Amino acid sequence: MAGDLAKELRSELLTLSKENAEGVARHLVAVGRALDAEEFDLALAHAEEASRRAGRVAGVRETLGVVHYRRGEWAKALAEFRTARRLSGLDHLLPLMADVERGLGRPERALELAASPEAQRLGAAERVEMAIVVSGARIDLGQTAAAVQHLRDMAEASAPNVPWAARLRYAYAAALEADGKPDDAREWFARAAIVDEVGETDARELLGVEPEPDFMDLTGDPEPEPEVEVDAEAEVGREPVVGSSNERPEDPEVDRA
Structure with missing residues (x-):
């Protein structure tokens, strides 16, 4: 599951125990999928659980900030982005x-x-x-x-x-x-x-x-x-x-x- 994350974020999760890192990775991957499907409540639930388990990991706080950003929760997003920036120094x-x-x-x-x-x-x-x-x-x-x-x-x-x-x-x-x-x-x-x-x-x-139709044309005519x-x-x-x-x-x- 962690293999679905960016290399930099996988590296950050190495600071956690193996079991916790795997659990956090599952939540982060679920966040991405939920956001892609515009299931914002589900994304928030996974992001908050990841933050509860790994609140000192910059990438986790950034993820939670992005969820708040996508939900239009500006003050919460800004707080998480500031925390992530402080933790990462980036x-x-x-x-x-x-x-x-x-x-x-x-x-x-x-x-x-x-x-x-x-x-x-x-x-x-x-x-x-x-x-x-x-x-x-x-x-x-x-x-x-x-x-x-x-x-x-x-x-x-x-x-x-x-x-x-x-x-x-x-x-x-x-x-x-x-x-x-x-x-x-x-x-x-x-x-x-x-x-x-x-x-x-x-x-x-x-x-x-x-948009282009989502079907396969079998007639041979483009x-x-x-x-x-x-x-x-x-x-x-x-x-x-x-x-x-x-x-x-x-x-x-x-x-x-």
Whole structure:
């Protein structure tokens, strides 16, 4: 069961007795499955039991924080993220903490976290997530032009095959929409839909594109690809400006697997 967890989290569980580690691992795996199925009460029950058994393990407290985050329980999520950060000494949770500040109605605090020295040392994936949060905070404050500007260069230069492509494009589209640019927003929602293979965003629903049918065609005739409007010329020649890399996320990855 522990084999289903990320290597870093498995290493953290080695500080526990073998029996306890195996039990905690089962609960953490169950949390991930419950969140995938959007069974949030079940996820919380497993996360709380894992925390009861291994409350000094940073990854366990992070998992509980993510469950509260997904449930919209912002104050509880922030408390768990702060504890996990203190236990681990790592800063990868800063984007989630900043987004929680937005949830608590404190976009200014989100911007302060984004401007902190620790945030400047984040890895590529976390920097993208923080940029998305900053853009959202600017929208919260009514600074829609600044929200667009904050993501423009990153969105236009980022390659379509990086893990965060769909979320970044979607966030940029949302900023354009908030800034009163519906045509540009639709183009970027379309770009998000093109690269969103796992349904991280609702871009396809916004565009009215039907999902592909879930059945096997035995006729031998290939089904046409769903059409998504996009400026093809603008999609050519994109070069990545940030490296490749999890969490959160979307959604953040609960067990860092």
